[in-house]
Amino acid sequence: MKIVHISDIHLTENGTEIWGVNTHEHFQKAIQKIKELDGLDGIIVSGDLSNDGSKWTYEYIDRAFEETGVPTYCCPGNHDNLEMFYQGYKPSYYKICEKFELCGWNFIMLNSVVPDMSRGYFNPDVLMRLLKSSNGPVAIVLHHPPVNQDGWLNRKLLDNKSHFKEIIEHFHNVKLVLYGHSHYASFRTFEDIIYNCSPSIGFAFSPNLPKFEIACGKEGFSLIDTSNDDISINTILI
Template identity: 30%
Template sequence: MNAEKLQLTEFHKDRVIIQITDTHLMDRPEAEFVGINPEENFHAVMDDIKQQYPHVDAIVHTGDLAQAAFPETYDRYINYMKEFGVDFYHIPGNHDNLRFFPFHTPEPRPAVISIGQWRIILLNSAVSGQTDGRIQNEQLLELKKILAQLQDCFVIIACHHNPFEMRSKWLDQHKLKNADELKAVLEPFQNIKALIHGHVHQESFNEWNGIPFISTPATCVQFKPLSQEFAFDQIAPGYRCLHLKASGEFETVVHRLKNFKVTINEEISGY
């Protein structure tokens, strides 16, 4: 096969990406948070990814990378991911420090990941000093320009905060506050295949305008679904695989760690 045909075959083949989210890493690898060790959880998830998907194309982290959001936390994460040997990308969450966060592109321009015919657009929904989210107007304008240029590609949007309510009173007050503005930007484009997000520490699915809005379990602790008051869920951490097809369709599945002992400090009353 000549080089041109090989390149064309590579462009049109199916792809696999992994979404991880809400690692909440501490400044020291041995440090605990709400009765667990976030570093151990994170590494256990990454080990499972390596076993399940040895040929993954990219890993996308959808925010709350750090709980102790210091430069040393981010440096340790970056070094670990480089050693893992897979292309990796990340966006900030409300627990991240925007001064130290290792953005892929200068604000407000979203980063765009190219994987064959697919493009993954990384949005920043984190606002310094706030738990809830908002995508700044300048970023939405940039997003609109980018989408206009990508109409021949299949697009996935990634942000941290949930655009849809989770039917949990305590959690819904911290959703993406300008979700309607985001949807107004997305609405004219027919090639947006999904929006993936974190923040809610649980698996969920909503659909709007034919676009699935999907959340993924945290590698850290899980939140109890449909809970009006703050509550943890006694369920193992996990991650999401997205199998992106050359046809523009995709399949997705959530994996949770097996034989994983959950040890959470239930006395914690807020997060």
């Protein structure tokens, strides 16, 4: 299986810049990079598609993903408008679902968003139900980091991350956890589970820079390959 993991697009209506950054331009560069990749089985988006929650941004993103021709699946982030994300806009191409199967893998798209809060929280009952119904290897996708982050990025995490860890410890078929929110590429392994934070498409940060200083040139996405019973992850900068 070969997939792209994208996070934190932060698109704004009519191209309004964020902190002097043109997130529209970055998104288009990412789409072009994805089009140049061969053999992709899917695109996984771990939240913050929109920065302002406008219907226009979701329509724009939907059309852009359709151009790739690659099946695309999304979960929300704290900047997404949950009402618009789940009910207001019905995407014609990208899919919103709790769970799907791809190349023998089970993907759980876990909503970790609490309205009007930057920190995250997931429903343990939902995760338990979805895991119990999953056969074969499992990848869990959510927006907020379920593990500690480096430096000043270790903030506004998943509030009940200890509960997350307790649950997945009982399911040995969980192999991969994909998340975003930190705007910084990181890769770590705990108890044979790989945790991958995709770099942001919109604008990047770094624990090695002052708080909220833009890490120019570090925007991008993750390319994940599970061939030969191994999981390899590479960062593709845009």
